[in-house]
Amino acid sequence: MDIKDIIKPENKVYSKSPVLLDNVMHYCPGCSHGTVHKLIAEVIEEMGIQEKTIGISPVGCSVFAYNYVDIDWQQAAHGRAPALATATKRLFPDKYVFTYQGDGDLASIGTAEIMHACNRGENIVVIFINNAIYGMTGGQMAPTTLMGMKTATSPNGRREDIHGKPLKITELIAQLEGTCYVTRQSVQSVASARKTKRAIRKAFENSALKKGTSFVEVVSSCNSGWKLSPVKANEWMVENMFPNYPLGDLKDI
Amino acid sequence: MVKQKINMAEYILMKGNEAIAISAIRNGCDGYFGYPITPQSEVMETLMAEEPWDSTGMVVLQAESETSSINMLYGGASCGKRVMTSSSSPGISLMAEGLSYLAGAELPCLVVNVVRGGPGLGTIQPGQGDYFQACKGGGHGDYKMIVLAPNSAQEMYDFVDLGFELAFKYRNPALILSDGVIGQMMEKVELRPMKPRWTEEEIIKMSPWATTGKTPDRKQNVLTSLALDAAVHEALNHRLIEKYKQMEEEDVRFENYLCEDADHMIVAYGSMARVCENTVDLARKEGIKLGLLRPITLFPYPTKEIQRLVPQLKTIMSVELSAGQMVEDIRLAVNGKIPVNFYGRLGGIVPSPEEVLEAFKKEINK
Numbered sequence A: 001m002d003i004k005d006i007i008k009p010e011n012k013v014y015s016k017s018p019v020l021l022d023n024v025m026h027y028c029p030g031c032s033h034g035t036v037h038k039l040i041a042e043v044i045e046e047m048g049i050q051e052k053t054i055g056i057s058p059v060g061c062s063v064f065a066y067n068y069v070d071i072d073w074q075q076a077a078h079g080r081a082p083a084l085a086t087a088t089k090r091l092f093p094d095k096y097v098f099t100y101q102g103d104g105d106l107a108s109i110g111t112a113e114i115m116h117a118c119n120r121g122e123n124i125v126v127i128f129i130n131n132a133i134y135g136m137t138g139g140q141m142a143p144t145t146l147m148g149m150k151t152a153t154s155p156n157g158r159r160e161d162i163h164g165k166p167l168k169i170t171e172l173i174a175q176l177e178g179t180c181y182v183t184r185q186s187v188q189s190v191a192s193a194r195k196t197k198r199a200i201r202k203a204f205e206n207s208a209l210k211k212g213t214s215f216v217e218v219v220s221s222c223n224s225g226w227k228l229s230p231v232k233a234n235e236w237m238v239e240n241m242f243p244n245y246p247l248g249d250l251k252d253i
Numbered sequence B: 001m002v003k004q005k006i007n008m009a010e011y012i013l014m015k016g017n018e019a020i021a022i023s024a025i026r027n028g029c030d031g032y033f034g035y036p037i038t039p040q041s042e043v044m045e046t047l048m049a050e051e052p053w054d055s056t057g058m059v060v061l062q063a064e065s066e067t068s069s070i071n072m073l074y075g076g077a078s079c080g081k082r083v084m085t086s087s088s089s090p091g092i093s094l095m096a097e098g099l100s101y102l103a104g105a106e107l108p109c110l111v112v113n114v115v116r117g118g119p120g121l122g123t124i125q126p127g128q129g130d131y132f133q134a135c136k137g138g139g140h141g142d143y144k145m146i147v148l149a150p151n152s153a154q155e156m157y158d159f160v161d162l163g164f165e166l167a168f169k170y171r172n173p174a175l176i177l178s179d180g181v182i183g184q185m186m187e188k189v190e191l192r193p194m195k196p197r198w199t200e201e202e203i204i205k206m207s208p209w210a211t212t213g214k215t216p217d218r219k220q221n222v223l224t225s226l227a228l229d230a231a232v233h234e235a236l237n238h239r240l241i242e243k244y245k246q247m248e249e250e251d252v253r254f255e256n257y258l259c260e261d262a263d264h265m266i267v268a269y270g271s272m273a274r275v276c277e278n279t280v281d282l283a284r285k286e287g288i289k290l291g292l293l294r295p296i297t298l299f300p301y302p303t304k305e306i307q308r309l310v311p312q313l314k315t316i317m318s319v320e321l322s323a324g325q326m327v328e329d330i331r332l333a334v335n336g337k338i339p340v341n342f343y344g345r346l347g348g349i350v351p352s353p354e355e356v357l358e359a360f361k362k363e364i365n366k
Helices: A033-047 A061-067 A081-091 A103-109 A111-120 A169-175 A190-209 A230-244 B002-008 B016-026 B042-050 B066-078 B089-104 B131-135 B153-170 B180-184 B200-206 B230-250 B270-285 B303-312 B326-334 B353-364
Strands: A053-057 A072-075 A096-102 A125-130 A179-186 A213-219 A248-252 B010-015 B031-034 B059-062 B083-087 B109-115 B146-148 B173-179 B186-191 B254-257 B264-267 B290-295 B297-299 B315-320 B340-344
Touching: A033 A061, A033 A096, A033 A125, A033 A190, A053 A061, A053 A081, A061 A072, A061 A096, A072 B066, A081 A096, A081 A111, A081 B031, A081 B059, A081 B066, A096 A103, A096 A190, A103 A111, A103 A125, A103 A169, A111 A125, A111 A169, A111 A213, A111 B066, A125 A169, A125 A190, A169 A179, A169 A213, A169 A248, A179 A190, A190 A213, A213 A230, B010 B016, B016 B042, B016 B083, B016 B109, B016 B153, B016 B180, B016 B186, B031 B042, B031 B066, B042 B059, B066 B083, B066 B089, B066 B109, B083 B089, B083 B153, B089 B109, B089 B131, B089 B173, B109 B153, B109 B180, B131 B173, B131 B297, B146 B153, B153 B173, B153 B180, B153 B186, B153 B230, B173 B180, B173 B270, B180 B270, B254 B270, B264 B270, B264 B353, B270 B290, B270 B315, B270 B353, B290 B303, B303 B326, B315 B326, B315 B353, B326 B340, B340 B353
Parallel strands: A053 A072, A053 A096, A096 A125, A125 A213, A179 A213, B031 B059, B031 B083, B083 B109, B109 B173, B146 B173, B264 B290, B264 B315, B315 B340
Antiparallel strands: A179 A248, B010 B186, B146 B297, B254 B290
């Protein structure tokens, strides 16, 4: 049988979301960013909100999120995405506005911005990628780096007496009265990716209902930064990250 | 005739800071994002008391820091909206990062700096020590802001509209460089006719680059200052340089007071220019042909006007509430042709017209 006989519309089982651009992603093989981008694009497509969605990209590996998801984007300074999103949503109350931020961006340099945006209950969506490391700058320690974990700036492992313990930022966010939905998900398997997609959709729907801030953490892998193969990185994440960052809803009202 | 004219307009006695707030509401400003700091807190206080969200729909928000305010401007400006903030010196330092990003992403916005004395926490008294920060960068990288220097409460009012006009003309941040005297001083202000806020349709037409939501008829709009490709980034730098050159060609503003027959000239801006106008009058009474050049735009600077006047002048003196900042731009313009002197007071002390005249005489009699 010739391959041309197989490539037919009736045999098609999967197609790329039209909200995803054709650019080849710069992410390392095995990185979680690509999967999360795809899920966001699918949610935007399925909700039919491409013309009404504005994304705020961070500083870090996902600074280039705008090269992959075909919507209007603003690229923020490191940590400041929630401030941009606040003004954008208040000036365009009928649009869908989301930030996409890593752990260095959201839980370190941008702690003030995320706390206050969530506390004000801005009707925005926050997608928080937690891979416990600074990826783009070459694998330095993040606020969410686990105890004992080796990074470029903790070469002998994170120590409590020097660096303090990992910051459980999502637990803090869940305490803020402005948030309506705070959840922690992952994308290392088909099942977990599907759950994350449902969480992202719910977050966007909350935004339209003006219920407050929706916060979706995705516990992610950075196999390059962790110096593991993609498969080993996922295994390491399940064994080490999940006990520290347990999956599930922290708040849903 | 005069009376009729007064009746046609609305005059109100108000502080310079209040004039900024009232002008923002009346000139179609979409959003103000600020953080309290002396001596400019009346701007946000007035806006919050006026509750413009009920009248024009303007958004007013007290941010968690100046860092956040300026980044809220980045978000609002990206939407093609007329957004502004105000602060005073230490707060503007915190905004420096954001201003660099706004200039790099070519976003229009209006920032008001009601300058106090520095460095550090300094003093809450007036100063002009932020000239370098405003005109030479402040943040990182090669960028410029349009810098307007009001010398009255009326100009505080008028420069809000002018600042937005220039910011959108060039897609660039505009800064009103005021000081504690102009911000706190109460004067008669004429309220100009109201201008409506732009509708979303008008924004899409006027600012097709804005993040208004990607429609099928156009490509996505991305507002970023990032370009990792060296050639692409150099092209961005050159585009910015061309823009700054155009500002220098088209938008230099200044006021020339009794300079046409002058032998000597004072250059001063903002509150110091008000004082020096009286110095000129005192000197003229004594038979000294002194004139005053008041730069209204500090960038672009009235370099050509100074150069036009140099052949007739014996000396120039820069008078500033600083340790000597604008004087460097005068010396660049003069290029060693005549002596350029300097007189400045610091710590929030504003010299009297007589004190400036004495300092001027001391220099020319050296």
